[in-house]
Amino acid sequence: MDVNWNLLIQQLIIGLANGSLIALIALGYTMVYGIVELINFAHGEVFMMGAFFAATVVGLTGVTPQSAPLIIIGAAALALVSAMLFSAGINFGIDRIAYRRLRRAPRLAPLIAAIGFSFILMNIAIYWKGGNPISPPALLPQKYRAYNVLNEWFGLDTTIRLRPLDLLVFAITIPILFALTWFVYRTRSGKAMRATAQDRDAAALMGIDVNRTIGMAFLIGGALAGAAGMIALYYTSAARFQMGFRYGLFAFTAAVLGGIGNLYGAVVGSLLIGIVWSLSDGFMKTLIGGWGAQWTPSVIFGVLVLVMVFKPSGLFGDHVPEKV
Amino acid sequence: MMSNGQHDSIPGLIASLKRGNLTRRDFAKRAAAIGLSATLVNQVIGTQAQAQDAPSRTDIGAEGIEHNTDTSGGTIKIYSSWPLSGATEQLGGDAVEAVKMAFADFGNAAGGFAIEYEALDDGILANNGAWDAGVETDNANRAINDPDCMVYMATYNSGAAQISIPITNQAGLVQISHANTYPGLTKVTEGITLEGEPEIFYPTGTRNYCRVISTDDLQGGAAARWAYNDQGRRKAYILHDNQPYGRGVALVFQMVFEELGGEVLGFEGFDPNAPDYQSLMASIADAGPDIVYLGAIVNLNASKLLVDLRDFMPADDVIFLGPDGLFNQAFVDGAGEAAEGSYITFGGIPANFLEGAGADYAEAMEAVLGHIPDAYAMYAYEAAVVVIQAIDKAAAKDRAAILEALMGTTDFHSLLGHTWSFNAEGDSTVQMMGLNQVQDGQIVYLQLIA
Numbered sequence: 001m002d003v004n005w006n007l008l009i010q011q012l013i014i015g016l017a018n019g020s021l022i023a024l025i026a027l028g029y030t031m032v033y034g035i036v037e038l039i040n041f042a043h044g045e046v047f048m049m050g051a052f053f054a055a056t057v058v059g060l061t062g063v064t065p066q067s068a069p070l071i072i073i074g075a076a077a078l079a080l081v082s083a084m085l086f087s088a089g090i091n092f093g094i095d096r097i098a099y100r101r102l103r104r105a106p107r108l109a110p111l112i113a114a115i116g117f118s119f120i121l122m123n124i125a126i127y128w129k130g131g132n133p134i135s136p137p138a139l140l141p142q143k144y145r146a147y148n149v150l151n152e153w154f155g156l157d158t159t160i161r162l163r164p165l166d167l168l169v170f171a172i173t174i175p176i177l178f179a180l181t182w183f184v185y186r187t188r189s190g191k192a193m194r195a196t197a198q199d200r201d202a203a204a205l206m207g208i209d210v211n212r213t214i215g216m217a218f219l220i221g222g223a224l225a226g227a228a229g230m231i232a233l234y235y236t237s238a239a240r241f242q243m244g245f246r247y248g249l250f251a252f253t254a255a256v257l258g259g260i261g262n263l264y265g266a267v268v269g270s271l272l273i274g275i276v277w278s279l280s281d282g283f284m285k286t287l288i289g290g291w292g293a294q295w296t297p298s299v300i301f302g303v304l305v306l307v308m309v310f311k312p313s314g315l316f317g318d319h320v321p322e323k324v
Numbered sequence: 325m326m327s328n329g330q331h332d333s334i335p336g337l338i339a340s341l342k343r344g345n346l347t348r349r350d351f352a353k354r355a356a357a358i359g360l361s362a363t364l365v366n367q368v369i370g371t372q373a374q375a376q377d378a379p380s381r382t383d384i385g386a387e388g389i390e391h392n393t394d395t396s397g398g399t400i401k402i403y404s405s406w407p408l409s410g411a412t413e414q415l416g417g418d419a420v421e422a423v424k425m426a427f428a429d430f431g432n433a434a435g436g437f438a439i440e441y442e443a444l445d446d447g448i449l450a451n452n453g454a455w456d457a458g459v460e461t462d463n464a465n466r467a468i469n470d471p472d473c474m475v476y477m478a479t480y481n482s483g484a485a486q487i488s489i490p491i492t493n494q495a496g497l498v499q500i501s502h503a504n505t506y507p508g509l510t511k512v513t514e515g516i517t518l519e520g521e522p523e524i525f526y527p528t529g530t531r532n533y534c535r536v537i538s539t540d541d542l543q544g545g546a547a548a549r550w551a552y553n554d555q556g557r558r559k560a561y562i563l564h565d566n567q568p569y570g571r572g573v574a575l576v577f578q579m580v581f582e583e584l585g586g587e588v589l590g591f592e593g594f595d596p597n598a599p600d601y602q603s604l605m606a607s608i609a610d611a612g613p614d615i616v617y618l619g620a621i622v623n624l625n626a627s628k629l630l631v632d633l634r635d636f637m638p639a640d641d642v643i644f645l646g647p648d649g650l651f652n653q654a655f656v657d658g659a660g661e662a663a664e665g666s667y668i669t670f671g672g673i674p675a676n677f678l679e680g681a682g683a684d685y686a687e688a689m690e691a692v693l694g695h696i697p698d699a700y701a702m703y704a705y706e707a708a709v710v711v712i713q714a715i716d717k718a719a720a721k722d723r724a725a726i727l728e729a730l731m732g733t734t735d736f737h738s739l740l741g742h743t744w745s746f747n748a749e750g751d752s753t754v755q756m757m758g759l760n761q762v763q764d765g766q767i768v769y770l771q772l773i774a
Contacts, residue, residue: 004610006610007606007607007610010606010610011603011606011607014600014602014603014606015603018600018602122450126449126450131409131410131411131413131449131452131453132410132411132452132654132657132658133625133627133628133658135631135658135660142661146635146638161606161636232599235600236599236600236628236631236632237631237660238627238628238631238658240452242450242451242452242597243599245597246597246598246599247599277603278602278603278606279603280603281598281601281603281604281607282603282604282606282607283607285590285592285607292590292592292593292594293592293593293594293595293598293601293604294566294592294593294594294595295595296595296598297595297597297598
């Protein structure tokens with residue numbers, strides 16, 4: 001069979017961009033799991049609220065595609081930071097209100113609380129922005145949606161499309177990932193988080209404020225989800241109250257795939273899911289007649305099942321002793 | 325026409341003309357028949373000309389059925405069931421208002437009974453308002469278990485009708501839809517309907533379901549012919565949402581497009597919950613279609629699909645065409661600029677393009693709603709008049725009698741200006757298909773294509 005290289009490369013670009021987005025969400029899942037062994041099912045909705053808040057902030061600034069470039073960049077940066085703070089606040093608030101009180105309760109109690117918060121946030125979102133998808137306020141003229149960096153900047157004669165938006169996803173995601181790694185492995189607070197993750201009681205005996213440290217994990221996880229919300233808003237140019245469910249599910253799957261609790265695992269798992277997603281959407285129909293994009297979720301979760309069967313701890317579950 | 329059967333005296337004819345029960349042409353014919361001179365006829369018509377220039381929405385209906393506004397017989401309950409929230413909030417809400425207005429126009433009474441109407445929602449807000457099988461089952465059961473309920477006006481989605489028809493069928497309750505277009509609900513259409521359809525929906529073997537709108541065998545076919553003949557399109561890529569309606573109309577499009585000689589590059593279902601369709605669109609763009617047909621309803625992420633489609637296939641190169649499930653302002657608003665230039669078919673004419681009795685209806689609705697009524701609402705109004713006349717005709721609080729009267733509706737003058745009847749299968753004998761285009765964020769009617 002002939003390989004359609006152009007389409008393959010195009011799908012890899014889309015897959016990596018979506019994977020990066022998933023990674024930002026997956027990190028929040030895996031950090032919280034690593035430290036309190038709780039699957040925070042409300043995390044997807046924290047991400048969605050970030051997207052909604054970013055749309056609101058950009059709307060309030062009144063920026064249009066005709067504004068000066070510096071003002072547009074400023075408004076985008078303001079929306080990004082506001083969404084991060086907003087989502088961090090929500091995630092921290094949920095921990096403070098519910099999870100902290102349930103630290104010593106049976107594991108199912110916080111899990112059910114998380115599912116409850118997921119629905120509460122979705123309903124708040126419906127009340128806030130309605131049930132229909134919202135389009136983000138335009139920041140750049142429409143022509144930039146079709147702008148191809150490979151043609152315009154590098155003068156390549158190709159149909160493969162790389163947009164400024166794709167680059168922006170990488171440009172925001174990659175530094176955030178490095179900053180997070182640096183924080184967890186190089187700072188005092190990061191060390192406290194790793195210590196709490198390993199043994200909460202021992203960490204408390206060593207003078208670490210365990211609740212503060214756990215709250216920190218929720219803050220950081222929420223901030224990452226907020227950043228992902230802002231990026232998703234513009235990358236997919238739509239937001240709706242349900243968006244957290246599917247992205248959240250993919251992110252959770254990615255975290256499990258990479259070995260839950262492991263930061264690098266979450267990132268690798270996310271990129272893998274992004275790529276499986278785009279390859280399935282793009283090629284499944286040519287490989288198996290009658291199959292199409294509607295089978296993509298089955299393919300993704302099929303991969304998860306396979307990995308779990310042969311490597312129950314996830315791809316990186318065994319290699320890294322320290323979890324956060 | 326609503327008429328009182330007292331025409332053949334000159335004062336009676338003039339009274340009918342004044343009430344708007346008789347057109348000027350009919351008045352002239354009948355007056356001449358009983359010996360009135362042409363000069364006198366013209367004089368009488370002249371005095372009535374102004375009133376006659378503004379036909380009323382209550383003129384519609386079948387002729388010869390006396391409307392009875394007496395309510396001493398008690399109360400008859402009518403339920404409707406279609407989505408009222410999320411993306412279909414306006415679409416469903418306008419239809420409810422149209423039914424309310426129709427009942428009010430006829431004094432909330434018929435056949436000696438007071439008419440009581442209750443609108444049920446068969447959608448789930450958490451699903452962007454999309455219909456839900458469980459909710460539709462509950463609604464249908466509620467209707468059949470209410471001894472006062474004589475008519476079930478449902479549904480909007482064909483998939484929902486597949487759930488409720490067998491329920492109402494077994495209770496002998498007549499069901500009328502203003503919006504279901506999937507052919508398999510009433511008839512066999514080769515290549516589209518599934519084995520056993522439509523009989524599986526009627527366990528008692530007696531038909532109890534009818535609809536006042538054109539079906540998808542017309543819709544998908546007319547769309548394919550327009551794309552092939554008028555637009556010269558030869559390579560189509562077809563997407564659908566896996567529902568009976570969306571997949572059904574997409575299948576008709578595929579069949580007719582191929583029959584005409586066009587090439588179908590792909591026929592594919594999409595995942596309505598996916599947050600992003602760029603990979604899918606990249607692969608479709610790679611196949612190189614000159615038209616993309618999307619068989620889907622607005623609630624199932626259709627706007628987002630169009631946004632991603634336009635990122636890879638600009639409107640100058642690739643036509644986007646969809647059926648009436650997308651004939652909805654929420655679809656256009658959700659897709660923003662990407663919706664510009666899209667074509668959408670609908671089995672009728674939008675409210676703001678109606679004439680005569682239709683224009684009167686549209687004006688009255690706009691006064692109530694504060695916006696131009698959704699196009700489907702016109703069919704909801706018409707269905708409600710069918711219901712009123714059926715109860716008038718049956719003049720009894722009896723499900724079997726009302727079923728028979730309703731299914732036997734003939735020569736019904738519609739808001740669109742034509743006259744239709746229900747055939748034995750419960751489909752309207754007049755089938756029409758309009759083409760619309762999104763221009764400056766609004767759906768604009770272009771022409772009839774069938």
